[in-house]
Amino acid sequence: xxxxxxxxxxxxxxxxxxxxxxxxxxxxxxxxxxxxxxxxxxxxxxxxxxxxxxxxxxxxxxxxxxxxxxxxxxxxxxxxxxxxxxxxxxxxxxxxxxxxxxxxxxxxxxxxxxxxxxxxxxxxxxxxxxxxxxxxxxxxxxxxxxxxxxxxxxxxxxxxxxxxxxxxxxxxxxxxxxxxxxxxxxxxxxxxxxxxxxxxxxxxxxxxxxxxxxxxxxxxxxxxxxxxxxxxxxxxxxxxxxxxxxxxxxxxxxxxxxxxxxxxxxxxxxxxxxxxxxxxxxxxxxxxxxxxxxxxxx
Numbered sequence: 001x002x003x004x005x006x007x008x009x010x011x012x013x014x015x016x017x018x019x020x021x022x023x024x025x026x027x028x029x030x031x032x033x034x035x036x037x038x039x040x041x042x043x044x045x046x047x048x049x050x051x052x053x054x055x056x057x058x059x060x061x062x063x064x065x066x067x068x069x070x071x072x073x074x075x076x077x078x079x080x081x082x083x084x085x086x087x088x089x090x091x092x093x094x095x096x097x098x099x100x101x102x103x104x105x106x107x108x109x110x111x112x113x114x115x116x117x118x119x120x121x122x123x124x125x126x127x128x129x130x131x132x133x134x135x136x137x138x139x140x141x142x143x144x145x146x147x148x149x150x151x152x153x154x155x156x157x158x159x160x161x162x163x164x165x166x167x168x169x170x171x172x173x174x175x176x177x178x179x180x181x182x183x184x185x186x187x188x189x190x191x192x193x194x195x196x197x198x199x200x201x202x203x204x205x206x207x208x209x210x211x212x213x214x215x216x217x218x219x220x221x222x223x224x225x226x227x228x229x230x231x232x233x234x235x236x237x238x239x240x241x242x243x244x245x246x247x248x249x250x251x252x253x254x255x256x257x258x259x260x261x262x263x264x265x266x267x268x269x270x271x272x273x274x275x276x277x278x279x280x281x282x283x284x285x286x287x288x289x290x291x292x293x294x295x296x297x298x
Contacts, residue, residue, distance in 0.1 A: 005039045006068050007076065008032055009047065013065045017054040089283045092119040096130035097143030100226045100246055101270065106143060109294035113286060134273055140284050142273045143291075154279060155271040156288075159295040163206055163266040165259045166247060167191065167239040172257040180260060184211040188259070192220035192238030194229050202241040209266040243268075245298055 011021035022032045048055040127146045134142045148155040180187035207215045233240050234255050250256040278284045
């Protein structure tokens, strides 16, 4: 069955008029009439009753419309999207990354392009899973917390995360600052540790870099979201290590306190990953360029 007949039928069914359907589809009314007669002949059933003004669908038409409408609409949307080359963003952009950075930095940075028509579909998750999805074609871009490997992924440094050891003022007041400066981690043994993972990756990185040792305590709280970790520490649950971009407002307001100022803070480089062929896509290039520019301010 010709798809154009179904598209014309749906336009006539929804508008209740062959004339209105003809205008909508940029066809002549005799063409629309002929197409409806052809469709009725193929089905062997009557679709519309002619009225003095317009048409009335039969129960056969009602059933057919319910069956085909989602599919015809979807195919029409795909066809129109492909023809709309004047728009810089002809389809949704699929972007993956860590929840905290996507929410606090990436989405605000892309707001100007969203205003220009960019549509985003975001997937939040761990770097390894997202990079696998990128290589398999499920994503256009991925913000990765680890350096991507492999020839089928091109990665550009996006920004550096700087990590800071923080706690609420109520805990900071209880810590012996002199002992912390002289003996390091031993001054923190009584402070509960709040982590986003059982193996405490950020805390381990900070301990290795600053104290040249591994943390001896197990986490008091494990919650797989750094924003939840932040809120728990602000509430006085204990101490943690966070990227500065996530807790800068709390540090400025005094809701959090740096427990230790270090000359060389632990860093982690974030990467913007893309498949090499996708870099030539104008929409991907626009998103990538804006993120790289905005990241200089992070």
